[in-house]
Amino acid sequence: MMQSVLVGLIMALVKWLDWGFLNIMPRPIWIGPLVGLVLGDLTQGIIIGAAIEAVFMGTFTIGGSVPSDITAAAVFGTAFGILTGKGVTTGVALSVPVGLLAVLLFNVVCLIFNFVVDFEDRAIANHNEKQFNLAHFFAMFFYPAVYFVMTVIVLQLGVGPVESFMSNLPEQVNQMLNVMAQLLPALGMGILISSMWDKEILPFFFIGFVLAAYLGMNTMGIAVLGGAIAIYFILTDFKKTKELNELKKQRMVVGATNSSNLNDEMEDFLS
Incomplete structure (x- = not known):
């Protein structure tokens, strides 16, 4: 029970931060280690969180x-x-359908918030600050509270059936889940690449592929190399922008000087 409550508090905290303070928190790369820490297996939390992050890397909420x-x-x-006790296989396999089903709860909460907004509008029209503040704080704490209760109930009632279901699966199905757990991160990476694809990054894509497939460089080495290249291009672009701005200033000064000289010549001619 205590573990379910702690995980529920993590869910509520992340939802509360995501609602108006820190939008970078609702990412599996952060959530996984937190859940693993309260469940007593930080290593698995990091591994599963990283795998789920790869699946949802190209997924973002817009409006x-x-x-x-x-x-x-x-x-x-x-x-x-x-x-x-099934590790990454179960974690990744369940993350996709759970994420889709949880959207239904989000829509229900938003439907309830429509009534809260209507109540706030009436409070503003009646110049009732107390009622407006009451509705505002109700919405602020109702949103994470719903997810806290949902998390505790699901973990209390769902772990046993899920564990029994996964243990009774045929070996062929378990192998399929293992393959799917390896394919879904690739799918997430593909979605991310498709959203940011540009012909200018094509050479770097193939460079990374060659480094990993043929030279055997690990992910950390490729990430460090990619970060160094990115920093180089950022500094180069910054230098070019600075030089361009200085050139524009020089042209403005020259233009102003020429205009002043022309005005002086016109005055001399007219006089």
């Missing part, structure tokens, strides 16, 4: 469009992966 609840996917994927 009111929520393709998948990444927070719920990360929390439940990591929790079930650790509590059932």
Whole structure:
């Protein structure tokens, strides 16, 4: 019970931060280690969180469009992966459907908030600051509270059935889940690349592929090399921008000087 409550608090905290303070928090790369820490297996939390992050790397919430609840996917994927003892396979396999189902709860909460907004509008029209503040703080704490209760209930009632279900699966199905757990991160990476693809980054894509496939460089080495190249281009662009701005200033000074000389010549001619 205590573990379910702690995981529920993590869910509520991340949802609360995501609602208006820190939008970078609802990412599996952060949530996984937190869940793993409270469940007593930080290593698995980091591994499962990183795997789920790769799946949802190209998924972002834009406005009111929520393709998948990444927070719920990360929390439940990591929790079930650790509590059932199945690790990354179960975590990644459950994260996708859980993320899609959790969107339904988000839509229900937003529907309730429509009534809260209507109540706030009436409070403003009646110049009732007390009622407005009451509705505002209700919405602020109601949102994470819903996810806290949902998380505790799901973990209390769902771990046993999920563990039994996963243990009774045929070996062929388990192998399929293992393959899917390896393919989904590649799919997430593909979605991310498709959203930012440009012909200018094509050479770097193939350079990274060659470094990994033929030269055997690990992910950390490629990441450090890529970061160094990115910093080089940032500094180069900054230098070019600075030189361009200085050139514009020089042209403005020259233009102003020429205009002043022309005015002096016109005055001399007219006089």
